[in-house]
Amino acid sequence: MAEDVTGGPAGDPFAWTAAEARRRADAGLVRALRPRPAEADVLDLASNDYLGLTRHPEVTEGAAGAARRWGGGATGSRLVTGTTALHAELERELAEFCGFEAALVFSSGYAANLAALTALTARESLIVSDAGNHASIVDGCRLSRAETAVVPHADPEAVDKTLGAHPGRRALVVTDSVFSVDGDAAPLGALAGACREHGAALVVDDAHGLGVLGEGGRGALHAAGLAGAPDVVATLTLSKSLGSQGGAVLGPAPVVEHLVNAARTFIFDTGLAPAAVGAALAGLRLLRREPRLADRARTVAATLHGRLTAAGLSAVRPDAAVVSVRAPSPEQAVRWAADCRAEGLAVGCFRPPSVPDGISRLRLTARADLTEDQIDRAVGTILRTAPPSHG
Numbered sequence: 127m128a129e130d131v132t133g134g135p136a137g138d139p140f141a142w143t144a145a146e147a148r149r150r151a152d153a154g155l156v157r158a159l160r161p162r163p164a165e166a167d168v169l170d171l172a173s174n175d176y177l178g179l180t181r182h183p184e185v186t187e188g189a190a191g192a193a194r195r196w197g198g199g200a201t202g203s204r205l206v207t208g209t210t211a212l213h214a215e216l217e218r219e220l221a222e223f224c225g226f227e228a229a230l231v232f233s234s235g236y237a238a239n240l241a242a243l244t245a246l247t248a249r250e251s252l253i254v255s256d257a258g259n260h261a262s263i264v265d266g267c268r269l270s271r272a273e274t275a276v277v278p279h280a281d282p283e284a285v286d287k288t289l290g291a292h293p294g295r296r297a298l299v300v301t302d303s304v305f306s307v308d309g310d311a312a313p314l315g316a317l318a319g320a321c322r323e324h325g326a327a328l329v330v331d332d333a334h335g336l337g338v339l340g341e342g343g344r345g346a347l348h349a350a351g352l353a354g355a356p357d358v359v360a361t362l363t364l365s366k367s368l369g370s371q372g373g374a375v376l377g378p379a380p381v382v383e384h385l386v387n388a389a390r391t392f393i394f395d396t397g398l399a400p401a402a403v404g405a406a407l408a409g410l411r412l413l414r415r416e417p418r419l420a421d422r423a424r425t426v427a428a429t430l431h432g433r434l435t436a437a438g439l440s441a442v443r444p445d446a447a448v449v450s451v452r453a454p455s456p457e458q459a460v461r462w463a464a465d466c467r468a469e470g471l472a473v474g475c476f477r478p479p480s481v482p483d484g485i486s487r488l489r490l491t492a493r494a495d496l497t498e499d500q501i502d503r504a505v506g507t508i509l510r511t512a513p514p515s516h517g
């Protein structure tokens with residue numbers, strides 16, 4: 127083993143990467159970059175464009191208009207030159223739409239999670255984190271240098287017990303609202319109950335809930351009656367339902383103000399590009415005008431799930447717009463996705479190490495703008511190309 131990690135001819139400090147590549151290839155886990163095909167050539171069930179807004183003329187014009195007005199980049203960090211009137215407008219409208227007192231926009235959802243977890247904890251803090259949380263939450267916990275207790279997936283009793291074992295400690299519970307691998311929802315009500323019992327804060331990453339869950343897509347926290355609560359913070363991405371790019375943290379005004387002063391991914395990062403802000407604002411206004419988009423995404427998810435499981439495939443009942451279909455092995459998952467692609471259907475493919483339980487999946491996005499014909503075509507292709515043991 128040792129020579130795989132350190133070996134190689136003297137003078138080539140990266141020779142070990144070739145050994146790593148061989149190991150990945152042997153395990154069927156090579157990841158490759160592939161340019162996205164033109165949308166006319168492929169039916170897209172792989173993206174996170176849940177509401178089909180990213181190419182909407184109002185969204186692309188929102189981006190173009192913002193770039194023309196404010197430039198191609200933000201020109202500096204938010205605290206120096208990187209805050210435009212448009213950033214402030216987006217923050218106001220995001221907070222209002224989701225039901226929070228204040229919002230702060232970041233250059234990505236990843237940076238938003240790092241900000242919340244590092245700036246709202248101290249070394250003496252306890253973070254209680256669901257085992258299925260997104261990698262950006264995992265990294266935020268590590269970067270915080272607080273003690274992190276990883277609890278079993280969607281287990282509020284384990285959260286309660288862990289908090290109870292650390293009385294008097296400053297504590298924060300963090301969870302995805304909808305888990306990105308299986309598309310299942312977190313038990314937010316029970317988690318909030320446990321937090322209140324022990325005086326802990328609740329941080330919820332609503333990346334997959336915004337635009338899909340809650341009244342008119344106001345998100346999972348709105349749906350759970352927790353939006354705007356004094357002990358709750360939400361993190362968001364603008365890159366899924368809103369059809370743009372970027373992230374946000376929403377919460378009580380003093381908490382958001384604290385992030386402005388303490389979150390390193392806010393202070394030392396260039397502000398979100400005006401084009402992304404303009405696109406997100408347009409996406410948000412569209413969503414407010416068309417509240418049925420959120421219902422439609424959930425309906426498409428339920429239809430895909432119902433038809434695939436009726437045909438014998440194993441899939442988790444979707445709580446939002448992610449439909450996760452199990453594959454027998456990483457190799458078969460890759461082949462299945464490639465066969466779909468050859469038939470003009472793009473699907474996501476999750477394999478270790480992205481899936482902590484080692485089970486590979488196809489991941490389907492139930493876009494709100496899919497027509498019944500497109501749903502038929504997608505279901506037909508997935509069933510036709512399924513590995514033998516899967517129908």
Ligand code: PMP
Pocket residue numbers: 234235236237239260262302306331333334363364365371372373
């Ligand atoms: N949280 C979750 C649950 C996600 O799925 C993602 C992105 N895929 C992120 C955070 C990161 O957001 P962004 O892509 O905007 O950095």
